[in-house]
Amino acid sequence: AATSDDRSSSPSDDLRHAQVIILGGGIAGISAARALAAQNITDILLIEARPELGGRAYTETLRSPAGDVVIEKGCNWIQGPGKEPIQALAAKWGLKTTPTNYSDSVWFEGLGIEADGQRGRFLNDQETEEFMAGYNTFLEGAPGYSDWRTNNSLVDISVRVATSIMDWIPVNALQWAYEYWNIDYTFAQTPEESSFANAFSQEAGIENELDEFVIDPRGYKYIFVQEAREIFGHGLDDDRLRLGTTVRTIDYSAIVDPKRTRKGAPEIVVHTDKGSFAAPHVVTTFSVGVLQHQDVVWEPRLPDWKKEAIFTFAMATYQKIFILFDKQFWGDSEFIMYADPDKRGRYTVWQNMNAPGYLPQGTEQNVIMVTTTGDFARRNEHLSDAEITDEVVAVLREMYDDVPDPIDIVVPRWSIDPLYRGTYSNWPLGAFDQHHGNLGQSIGGGQSWLHFSGEATSVEAFGYVQGAWEQGVLAADAVAACLGGNCPNATVYEAVRTCEQQETTVMRRGLGNKRPTRGGSPRRHAVLPHTRP
Ligand SMILES: Cc1cc2nc3c(=O)[nH]c(=O)nc-3n(C[C@H](O)[C@H](O)[C@H](O)COP(=O)(O)OP(=O)(O)OC[C@H]3O[C@@H](n4cnc5c(N)ncnc54)[C@H](O)[C@@H]3O)c2cc1C
Numbered sequence: 001a002a003t004s005d006d007r008s009s010s011p012s013d014d015l016r017h018a019q020v021i022i023l024g025g026g027i028a029g030i031s032a033a034r035a036l037a038a039q040n041i042t043d044i045l046l047i048e049a050r051p052e053l054g055g056r057a058y059t060e061t062l063r064s065p066a067g068d069v070v071i072e073k074g075c076n077w078i079q080g081p082g083k084e085p086i087q088a089l090a091a092k093w094g095l096k097t098t099p100t101n102y103s104d105s106v107w108f109e110g111l112g113i114e115a116d117g118q119r120g121r122f123l124n125d126q127e128t129e130e131f132m133a134g135y136n137t138f139l140e141g142a143p144g145y146s147d148w149r150t151n152n153s154l155v156d157i158s159v160r161v162a163t164s165i166m167d168w169i170p171v172n173a174l175q176w177a178y179e180y181w182n183i184d185y186t187f188a189q190t191p192e193e194s195s196f197a198n199a200f201s202q203e204a205g206i207e208n209e210l211d212e213f214v215i216d217p218r219g220y221k222y223i224f225v226q227e228a229r230e231i232f233g234h235g236l237d238d239d240r241l242r243l244g245t246t247v248r249t250i251d252y253s254a255i256v257d258p259k260r261t262r263k264g265a266p267e268i269v270v271h272t273d274k275g276s277f278a279a280p281h282v283v284t285t286f287s288v289g290v291l292q293h294q295d296v297v298w299e300p301r302l303p304d305w306k307k308e309a310i311f312t313f314a315m316a317t318y319q320k321i322f323i324l325f326d327k328q329f330w331g332d333s334e335f336i337m338y339a340d341p342d343k344r345g346r347y348t349v350w351q352n353m354n355a356p357g358y359l360p361q362g363t364e365q366n367v368i369m370v371t372t373t374g375d376f377a378r379r380n381e382h383l384s385d386a387e388i389t390d391e392v393v394a395v396l397r398e399m400y401d402d403v404p405d406p407i408d409i410v411v412p413r414w415s416i417d418p419l420y421r422g423t424y425s426n427w428p429l430g431a432f433d434q435h436h437g438n439l440g441q442s443i444g445g446g447q448s449w450l451h452f453s454g455e456a457t458s459v460e461a462f463g464y465v466q467g468a469w470e471q472g473v474l475a476a477d478a479v480a481a482c483l484g485g486n487c488p489n490a491t492v493y494e495a496v497r498t499c500e501q502q503e504t505t506v507m508r509r510g511l512g513n514k515r516p517t518r519g520g521s522p523r524r525h526a527v528l529p530h531t532r533p
Contacts, residue, residue, distance in 0.1 A: 007529055008454070008483070010503065014275070014276065015269065015276050015277060015278040016045065016275065016276075016277045016278070017267070017277075017278050017279065018043050018044055018045040018240070018277065018278075018279045018282065019043040019279060019280065020036060020040060020041060020043070020044045020045075020279055020281045020282070020283065020479055021044070021045045021046075021047065021099060021268070021270055021277055021278075021279040021281070021282045021283070022045070022046045022047070022282075022283045022285065023047055023247055023250075023270065023282065023283065023284040023285060023286060024047075024048060024051070024055060024284065024285035024286055024454065025046055025047075025048030025052075025053040025054070025055060025228070025241075025243065026048075026053075026054065026056055026057070026285055026454070026468060027054075027055060027056070027057060027224050027455075027465055027468035027469050027472065028055075028281075028285040028453050028454045028455065028468040028469065028471050028472040028475070029046055029048065029285045029453075029472065030046075030053060030054070030224045030225075030227055030228045030285050030472065031224075031227075031468070031469045031470075031472025031473055031476075031527040032285070032453060032472035032473070032475045032476045032479075033046050033228065033231050033232075033472075033476075034227055034228075034230070034476075035386075035472060035473045035475075035476030035477065036474075036476045036479065037230075037231045038476075039476065039477065039480045041476075041480060041483065044240055045240050045241075045242060045279070046240065046241050046242065047242045047247060047270065047272060047277065047441070048141040048241075048242065048243050048244075048245065049244070049245065049246040049247070049419050050243065050244070050419065051243050051244045052221075052225075052243065052447060053221065053224065053225050053236070053243070054219070054220075054221030054224055054225060055285075055387075055468075056075055056287075056420065056423070056424070056455075056468075057072075057074055057075050057219070057220045057221035057224055057414065057465070058072070058073045058074040058129035058219075058221065059071065059072060059073065059219030059220070059221060060072075060073045060122065060410045060412075062322055062324040062367060062407075062408045062409075062410060063324075063407075063408050064324055064363055064364060064365055064408060065337060065407075066363065066364035067365060068219045069324060069359065069363075069365050069367055070218075070219060071320075071322045071353075071367070071369075071410060072214060072219065072220050072320070072456055073320065073410065073412045073413075074220070074412075074423070075214075075220055075465050076088060076213055076214055076220065076320070077100065077212060077213050077214070078097060078146065078211065078212040078214065078451055078465070079209045079211035079212070080461055080463075080464040080466065081460050081461050081464075081466075082460050082461045082464075082466050082467075082470065083464070083465075083466045084466075085466055085469055085470065086223075086465050086466045086469060087212075088374060089223040089224075089227070089469075090212070090214075091224055092223070093222060093223045093226050094439070095214060095216050095218075095220070095222065095223050096214070096215050096217075097212035097213060097214050097215060097216070098213050098215050098357035098358055099211070099212055099213070099214070099357070100210065100211045100213045100334065101208040101210075101334055102334075102335065102415075104333050104334040104335065104355070105285070105333060105335035105336070105337055106122055106123075106331070106333045106335070106336055106337070107122065107123045107127075107128050107174065107177070107337045107339065108120055108121070108122050108123070108336065108337065108338050108339065108398075108399050109121055109122075109123060109173065109174055109339050110173070110338050110339055110340050110341065110395070110398055110399075111341065111398065112173075112341045112342035112343070112346070113340075113342050114342070115398045117329075118495055119397060119398055119399075120339075120399075122399075129173040131172070131175055131178060132178050134167075134168050134170075134175070135170070135175070135179055135182065137166075137168070138163055138166045138167075138168035138318070139182065141166055142162065142166065142196075142200040143200050143201065145162065145165075145166060146196055146197055146198075146199075146200040146201050147163070147201060149196075149197065150197055150201065156195050156196060156197045156198075156344040156429060156430070157194050157196045157197075157429070158191060158192050158193065158194065158195070158196060158429045159183055159191035159192075159194045159195075159199050159200070160190075160191040160192045160521060162196040162200070163179075163191060172341075172342060173339040173341040173344075174339045176339065176345075176377075177337055177338070177339035177340075177344075178337075179191065179347050179396055180344055180345045180348050181337065181348065181349055183199070184345055184370060184373045184374060185348075185349055185373065185511070187199060187316060187426045187463075188316030188317055188318035188373040188374060188377075188423060188424065188426060189314060189316045189373070189374055189426045189428070190374055193314065193374075193426075193428055193429065194426060194427070194428065194429065195381065195427045195428060195429045195430075195431065196429075198427035199427070200323020204522075212485050213358070215357075215358055215359070217223075220465075224394065228241075237316075241445075242272075242274065242277075245272045245273065245274045246272055246273045246274075247270055247271070247272050247286075247296055248264075248271050248272060248273065248296065248297065249270075249271040249296070249297040249298075249299060249337075250268065250269075250270055250271075250282065250284070250296060250297070250299065250400075250450070251266045251268065251269040251271065251296055251299040252269075252282075252299065252300075252443065252444070252450050253299055253300055253365060254266035254267055254268065254269070254448065255268060255443070255444045255445060255446075255448040255449070255450070256300060256443075257363050265280040265446075265447040266278055266446075266447070266448040267302075267448065268278060268280070268281075268282040268448065269385050270279070270282060280408045280447055280448040280449075281448070281449055281451065281479045281482065281483070282449075282450050282451065283452075283453050283475045283476075283479065284450070284451070284452055284453065284454070285453045285454040285468075285471075285475075286454065287315060287420055287421060287422065287424075287425075287454060287455075287456065287495040288310060288313050288314075288315045288422075288425050288439070288454075288456040289315035289415070289420055289421025289422035290418070290419065290420065290421050291310045292310055292311060292315060292421065293418065293421045295418045295421070302443075303443070305438050305441075305492055305493065305496075306437070306438060306441070306443065306452075306494075308435065308496065309435045309436070309437075309438035309439040309441075310439065311437045312428070312430065312431045313425055313427070313428070313431055313435065313436070313439055313456060313458075314426045314428040314431075315415075315421055315422030315423075315424075315425060315426075315427075316373070316374070316422060316423060316425070316463075317373060317377045317378050317381075317414055317415045317422045317423050318371065318373050318377065318413075318414075318423040318424065319371065319372045319373065319377035319381070319412050319414065319423075320369055320370075320371050320378060320412060321369065321370050321371070321372065321380075321388065321392065321409065321410065321411050321412070322353070322367055322368075322369050322409065322410045323367065323368055323369075323370070323392060323406045323408075323409045324365065324366065324367050324391075324406060324407045324408040324409070325366045325367075325368070325403075325406055325407060326364050326366065326404060326407055327364075327366055327406055328354050328361065328366040328403065329396075329400045329401070329402055329403055329404075330350075330352060330368055330399075330400060331352075331394075332352070332355060332356065333352060333355070334351065334352055334355040335349065335350065335351055335352070336350040336351075336352065336368075336399065337350070338350065338395055338399065339351060340395075343376070345372065345373060345374065345376050346372075346376060347370050347372065347391070347392060347395045347434050348371075349368070349370065350368055350370045350372045351368070351369045351370075351371070352368060353366075353367035353368060353369055353433050354366050354367065354368075368396075370392055370395075374501075377415070378415050380411065381411075381413040381414075381415055381416050383411075385411050388409065388411050389406060389409050392409075393405070393406065395398075398523070424455060424456075424462075424463040424464075425455060425456035425462050425463050426463060427462070432496050434493035434496045435496055436457075436459065436462075437491065438492060438493055438496075439452065439456060439457055440452050440453070440456075440457030440471070440491055441490060441491070441492050442478065443490075444490075447482070449478075449479075451475045451478055451479065451484055453471045453472060453474070454468060454471060454474035455467040455468040455471065457471050458470055458471050
């Protein structure tokens, strides 16, 4: 069997060599390839497990006798802070979008799983305003309160703690539903899990201008695939693009232990199901979920500071279930909200894909989408399409008369997919800025580096399309700087320090005199993790 030593850069080895290997053909990987090409770095390889590019920009098709309908299983909106580069790409490639009007909603107070043939009811405008009032007051004050806490060095708290301090404590189904729409529907995690500082800081730009919903039959991915074609050719048949190739092991031992490199710059070796590849620079764009699940093996194991960062950050799950009917029985409002009294977040947010500006009305292609998140979404992934169909149709039959059986359904299963393990990152309570910095921090030294990219590593726009695009560009810039002999300094936070309050907890548990002295850390790791105590 080949040893690491045999895998050095001799011309006769069975490795395919390049200057840079990009892992993942999603938005970040494509953007990195483009930005490298723009700097005349063309000796690259892009490795992607799926047979197509786009990653979480992922289209699916609903089948109907009247004609298929393309839907977005993954990202759907152009939205959030710093979305300008995506708007520019959308304009460049003529991507079809329609603005979303969140206030065009109707609210239904449901009877839940006990409905048993009985029906809840739609509320009038005045009733709607009444149950929304409390949360709206919280929403107005939240950014100011969050910034005040940050400016006064107060610890981060969960969104739930903040709502409670600010006297919003939801107690009924309608209040749950409204809060769910505002929190979980954005972050795909609960108020208990999400960080208040990150969800509600003024800069978080929660109040954005209009979100644009992509309704292009070529898919959201089209604009990114077109960009990739400019590098890999129209047929995407360039030898530097390796689709359908799954990474199994990333061996970066040469950069942590230069003795294992026989000649030239130390190379990182990427083992896949279709052969092995080597380069002094490797950019990984795999999701935090993939990194957390250890679907890819690291040789040697990742350093403690990197693992702490990866496992501190959260990979949330946001499930968009699309259902196709031969008629539209649900009215023209853009959103239909179902308040379930048994379970917060059970099939709450329904979006009308035939609202004006979306799919054509008056045809046989009538699509409604219901979104689930978090635990409930993950539970759904383990049910069959038929079981999900029964549940969603029961909710629709509580709200509407004459609901026919659906013609087709798409039930995404992101969190059990080993290529994603969830949908997008979220900043959980307990993650510090240093953790986030470490998440995107490169590992290496001298002429060889392992770079970490992808949506989660964006400071401003983690979780968004533009976060992925921007991080691809930044990774390419870092590679270019290194190749030019100007590698950016690695700022690794080897130990993320406790704050005073946490130290009090340590004291209370009687660990006071056992903990390490202030200046020292029990385990010190350099950027190069070649020693483990
Ligand atoms: C359901 C859903 C809804 C979303 N909604 C929005 C939205 O409306 N607006 C918005 O701005 N953002 C949204 N997002 C987030 C946005 O889609 C992501 O931030 C972005 O697409 C991430 O791109 P990426 O390149 O960082 O990661 P990815 O797209 O995950 O790219 C990584 C690539 O690596 C590949 N890969 C993984 N493991 C391996 C392996 N072992 N070997 C080889 N290849 C591998 C994957 O197949 C993937 O193509 C949504 C995401 C989802 C899933």
